Amino acid sequence: MFKNKRLLWLTLLFVLSAIVVLGMKIGFPSHRLIAYGLLGLGWIPLLISYQINRRILRVQKKLIRKKARPFLPHAIVAVLLLLAFYVTSALFPVERSPLAEWSPEKIRTEMDRDLGSYHMLRKTADDFIAAFESNGLLQKKVDELSPAERKTIRRLWRDGVMAFLEFDLLKAKYRGFYQIDYVAEPALHADAFMLAYMAYITQYNACIQVIEMVGSNAFMETLLNEEGEGIPVDSYYFMKQRLTHPNVILRMNAGAAYFELVKKEITFEPELVADFRERRTSFVKTMGMHPDLFIDNPLDILERAAFETILPVQKNVAVQMSYIRTAKRDYLITPEILAEHQAELQPGDILIQRRNWHMTNIGIPGFWPHVALYVGTPAEIEACFSELDFQPLETIKALYPDAFQALEASDENGFPMRVIEAIRPGVVFQSLETSARCDYLGVVRPTLGKAEKFKALLGALAYYGKPYDLNFDFTTENALVCSELVYKAYRAGGELPLEPEVINGRRLLPPNRLAEQAVREMGDGGAFEFVLFLDAVEKSDEIVLGDAESFKASWQRPKWDVLQN
Structure with missing residues (x-):
């Protein structure tokens, strides 16, 4: 019976930690070195445990050797047979x-x-x-x-x-x-x-x-x-x-x-x-x-196995957290408040949103956890882009008929669809009253020409119906997150000074970083201009109209609700 089982459990903990580091790419691009370090540390309690139990092993050593020796030739022959079988089956398959x-x-x-x-x-x-x-x-x-x-x-x-x-x-x-x-x-x-x-x-x-x-x-x-x-x-x-x-x-x-x-x-x-x-x-x-391939490939297998083990857990946790809100009050921005400001919005505007007391805010860095793209109704699109030398609605209908049909619809409350965004079901259209039903709303407008903005809308519509990316990676396009939809829409329409960053081996632009980068590009000749800021006063449960300066400072606010003034 081995003593000090806690030491063995500690070794197992180091091994599991190494697997998590590999699977989540924590510390990328040095995640493999970190995993090696954890595995190396795992040897310490294992060796300590071995030294403690060495006396027991020494007593049993002769007995083990005596019982194992008669079987050694059999083991060698078995290994050779297995090797011969493998070589033969690889070079000369048995099928006719x-x-x-x-x-x-x-x-x-x-x-x-x-x-x-x-x-x-x-x-x-x-x-x-x-x-x-x-x-x-x-x-x-x-x-x-x-x-x-x-x-x-x-x-x-x-x-x-x-x-x-x-x-x-x-x-x-x-x-x-x-x-x-x-x-x-x-x-x-x-x-x-x-x-x-x-x-x-x-x-x-x-x-x-x-x-x-x-x-x-x-x-x-x-x-x-x-x-x-x-x-x-x-x-x-x-x-x-x-x-x-x-x-x-x-x-x-x-x-x-x-x-x-x-x-x-x-x-x-x-x-x-x-x-x-x-x-x-x-x-x-x-x-x-x-020759590095002979090292990298086995590591890739281990890394992928760790990732495929962890990803379903990550996805399940993310989905379950999206259902949890720790406050019973309704969101502070109401459809009536939005109706007062809807006329200020234009197709192509970026909506930056926050909902207090949501568990999902924990895993998203910064104050602002969500962004969406204002598309407008078909009538708004026609009015906004009428100066272009083509029919905008006919273009959308020809290129993306499913998206156009969804845009023409209304939600269950009769509000017209005006916003495209990536949320838990995927890339969908929402009414402004549903999408911006939140506690804080900032709106910024790229200072691009009408043609570039229309291309951006087409870029967003191209992703309609794509699933939500619970792996949170901008490199892929078969699934998207909220800020990825906005970023890639404007990559199609024209260059904006929005730069993803690398977080745990994934290219990401979190919504708060998008807000920060937009703020830094505001002003004369900048890439963005301020449109609207509906600010919340949590203590009195009311909405106040913020100005450009208060919005510019908003991305620096603490993410935790209890720390907000």
């Missing part, structure tokens, strides 16, 4: 290949056709690698990407992923080359092997080139891993993991040895074989320059 059922003539016909597919896939891989090398987009910071550049990356990456998957099909078809009788059909056997091996080399040579271009750009990895537009989820992650997978390494090296045995029987054109040799040399050389 269709190649064994076909006649030599049919195999040759299929191979000639698939050789054409290989040429096409090779060109696709070369083209998308050359495109990324020439435009340099994979080396750019995600913050610096324009919407057009982002679309270019996604389009090129989709082409690469599709080629990657097609290479997989080609490899799978000819991986049973060994079932073609080498004695009876040596050339057919060698060509089938060569086609599979060329697909391996060309595929993974393209992979390592992409990885080399991405480098340590973690946010670019996140962008490439995003699902959508024909790209499967985590495509870059799985591609990167394959490069160091034992099966791939084993097949690459076994293929190199087998190529030397059968190369005299290969009937492919010398130029094709020479191209293959060049690609294999390039792949081996580049892989040799990145």
Whole structure:
């Protein structure tokens, strides 16, 4: 019986803390070093516990050795058998290949056709690698990407992923080359092997080139891993993991040895074989320059496993907290107050909001926890953008018919939809009376032209119906948070001096930081102008009309309600 179990529990606590640090990327980009440190600290109580129990272990040592010694040869043979089984199953799968059922003539016909597919896939891989090398987009910071550049990356990456998957099909078809009788059909056997091996080399040579271009750009990895537009989820992650997978390494090296045995029987054109040799040399050389992959990839697996364990908990906590409000009073800004100021608002205005006594305020830094975008009714949009040389409502209807239909509706109280925002259900339209039913409301207006503002509205409408991003990451676009919707809408409409920051490995622009950055850009020639501030007096439960100076100082207020004056 071991003593000092508390020490073992302490070790377990350090291990769990390391997993949380990895999964939440706490302290990014040094989160892995922090996790290593925690794991190192976990050894201290473990070693102390070992020393305390050493006497017990010393007494039992001879007995353990005596009982274990007869089984040592069996263990060694079992390990060798398992290793042999693994190597055999990786190199020579047990399923019967269709190649064994076909006649030599049919195999040759299929191979000639698939050789054409290989040429096409090779060109696709070369083209998308050359495109990324020439435009340099994979080396750019995600913050610096324009919407057009982002679309270019996604389009090129989709082409690469599709080629990657097609290479997989080609490899799978000819991986049973060994079932073609080498004695009876040596050339057919060698060509089938060569086609599979060329697909391996060309595929993974393209992979390592992409990885080399991405480098340590973690946010670019996140962008490439995003699902959508024909790209499967985590495509870059799985591609990167394959490069160091034992099966791939084993097949690459076994293929190199087998190529030397059968190369005299290969009937492919010398130029094709020479191209293959060049690609294999390039792949081996580049892989040799990145031994760090053999460390990073296992760490990526551990980090992802920790993240996937923690994320459901994080999401559940966030959802449950959104239901909790610790005050029974209604919100101080009423529909009647909003009606007095609605005429001051214009399409494109940014609504900055706070609701006191909500549990969700705890996890959001700063005084202001929510933002939304004022769109206006169809009539307001028509009036605001009538000077443009096109029909704004017809444009919206043509591009985003579902969003236009939602904008034309009214809420359950009969109020027209005027606001688009990302809340717990996702990106939705709300009436002003529902969206701005809060305790504090600030409104700022970007000083852009009408054309830029209309583009911003279109940028926001493009995200209508997207889910809420409980991972809180601006890099992805398949789900959004409130400030992300506003930020990306204006990225589509025109550059505003809004800069996300990195928090726990995620690109974020919290609402309070958005308010702070807008305030810093107010004034003559600034990017924003003040429109409205409805300020709350918590002690007397009333709303007062604040001025520009009081709004400019609002982002510095304490987030805790009990500390507010």
